[in-house]
Amino acid sequence: MATYRYRCGSHGSFDLSAPIGTAPGTAPCPGCARPSTREYTAPMLGLAPRAAVALLDRTAATAETPAVVSAPPPRPAHRRTPLAPPNPALRRLPRP
Numbered sequence: 001m002a003t004y005r006y007r008c009g010s011h012g013s014f015d016l017s018a019p020i021g022t023a024p025g026t027a028p029c030p031g032c033a034r035p036s037t038r039e040y041t042a043p044m045l046g047l048a049p050r051a052a053v054a055l056l057d058r059t060a061a062t063a064e065t066p067a068v069v070s071a072p073p074p075r076p077a078h079r080r081t082p083l084a085p086p087n088p089a090l091r092r093l094p095r096p
Contacts, residue, residue, distance in 0.1 A: 006036040013039065 002020045007013045008029035014036070017029050026035040048056075 001074045005041050007030065007039050008036040009033060010034075 001017045002022040002023070003015050003017050004027075005013055005015055006027045006029075008031065011029050011031040014030055016023070018024075023038060025038055027038070028034070029036045
């Protein structure tokens with residue numbers, strides 16, 4: 001079932017649920033029973049999973065005001081120790 005939006009001249013917008021692709025061009029207004037025309041609107045993205053909505057919001061926010069980096073991140077204070085002791089045979093290899 002899909003939700004379609006219709007607009008009545010005196011009562012405003014209302015929603016009607018119908019199977020996908022079967023929505024009529026006009027529907028009776030629930031308040032006055034006059035024929036109301038169908039409105040074509042954006043899909044209801046608010047019913048999407050929260051993670052998807054958050055991703056869309058973050059993407060839209062960065063499109064207008066991207067985060068500007070003024071410097072590379074600071075290096076860590078300590079260096080990682082190697083997992084194995086250095087091999088003396090590898091000392092003779094060329095270094096980049």
